[in-house]
Amino acid sequence: MSVAKVIELSSSSTKGIEDAVQHGLRKVSQTVKNITGAWVNDIKVVTGPDGSITEWRVNMRINFIVD
Template sequence: MQVAKIIELSASSPNGIEDAVQSGLKKASESVKGIQGAWVNDIKCVTDSGGTIKEWRVNMRVTFVVD
């Protein structure tokens, strides 16, 4: 029987949502082994005063198998 654990983390990128998710997963994989997937449960963008998007931010839940 496998047991999974879920952690919640935030990541950001000026290049888009997918890049924010990818960079968050890459950073998490440096210390968390056995990542199985992620659920993006919140997306936010930061803008300048003119409404131009400066940065995308995501909150996600990352699932990994516990040894």
């Protein structure tokens, strides 16, 4: 029998959505072990005055097994 826990976090990248997700997962994996998955809940962008995208932001939930 196992127990899973879910935490929520935000991460950003100037490169794109996938990089923002990977950055968040790499950072959280430094302190959270047994990560089994992630759900991207929300995607946002920061834009420059000309409408160009300057930063991608994601909010996601991380699922991990509790020892």
